Amino acid sequence: MQAERTDSARSHCLAVSALIVMSLALCACGEEDAKAPPAPVRPVRTMTVAPQPPASALxxxxxxxxxDRVDLSFRIGGRVVAREAGVGAPVRENDVIARLDPANELNDLRAARAALAAAEGHLREAEGRYLRQSQLLARGVISRADFEAAEQGRLSARSQVAAAQARVASAEDIVGFTTLKADAPGVVTRVGAEPGEVVAPGRMIVQLARRDxxxxxxxxxxxxxxxxxxxxxxxxxxxxxxxxxxxxxxxxxxxxxxxxxxxxxxxxxxxxxxxxxxxxxxxxxxxGDDGEAAIQIPATALTRRKDKGMEAGVWVVDPAASTVSLRQVEVVAADPAMAQIGKGLAPGDIIVTAGAHVLREGQQVRLGGAETP
The missing domain is CATH 2.40.30.170 (Efflux pump adaptor protein, beta barrel domain)
Known part of the structure; x- marks a missing residue:
């Protein structure tokens, strides 16, 4: 029984001691906070806001x-036989501007058409042979190899006809290239070739100023x-x-x-x-125009505090108390060097231009120098 009383007394003493130690620690912290030094006086560079003279028109x-200007030219070379439009002539879309001598191109077209006619004749012959061979095969008169040879001849004749048709289409396009047409309405501003000249592909024949x-x-x-x-x-x-x-x-x-x-x-x-x-x-x-007087400040004076919903602000100095306060401004235009302010500043305000990133609201500052606006 006596031992239990002794242990209880010891526990009570330990609890009291812990409370005393915690109280002393809290008192020490309070004294340290009370003795915390104030925010240091920051040296800053400032300028006095002044309106700039209005910008004059240029x-x-x-x-x-x-x-839009375009140089019209032939896609093929040849001798110019006619130029229908001169300098200053108005033209409409698809109007003929100039022509080349188409003799060689027409000859190529005739040769291509003749080759197509020959290929079509061979195709008709191959079709007839294939029809006869298929009938003979059904009657068992010819072998399977003879029939397959006729079938292959028909396929070859069809391919030759397709190739000849492509050559005819290409020859017709080349004949069309001998005529130069306007791709849009406009006015001729320059000419680069006269009738009788031999021109190379891509040489400017006329320059057209479009009307759009x-x-x-x-x-x-x-x-x-x-x-x-x-x-x-x-x-x-x-x-x-x-x-x-x-x-x-x-x-x-x-x-x-x-x-x-x-x-x-x-x-x-x-x-x-x-x-x-x-x-x-x-x-x-x-x-431009003769605008109103504007306020321009260095771009280094701008501070952005998105945590407070402020897109742009500047630190304004109270000359009597040597303290700063953050003021929101409206930036009209800005570049890496200067910013033009629309609202928020007035002539005579003293703003911080260097050292703004380390300032706090109400902090005292020491003016280390002034800039000229």
Missing amino acids: AFTGHIAAQ GRDAVFEAPADVVRALHAGDAATVSLAGQPGVTAQGRVREISPQADPVTRTFTVRVGLSDPPPALRLGAAVSVRT
């Missing part, structure tokens, strides 16, 4: 060209072409008649500069151009 001088589109074409230097983008709106005016205009969009910017002028060719596709804007007409092209 003006160029160019000319009207066809959106017009482009305003101009040259732009390298420092200006960087401001142009495919899809930019443009206004095209006829030189000498500024009232004759057409609207369009930049359709193509040459990826390579001209080796002589070092300029880039830009093509503006026109929508519903008036008849006065003829091919080759001199025009003035105006891209």
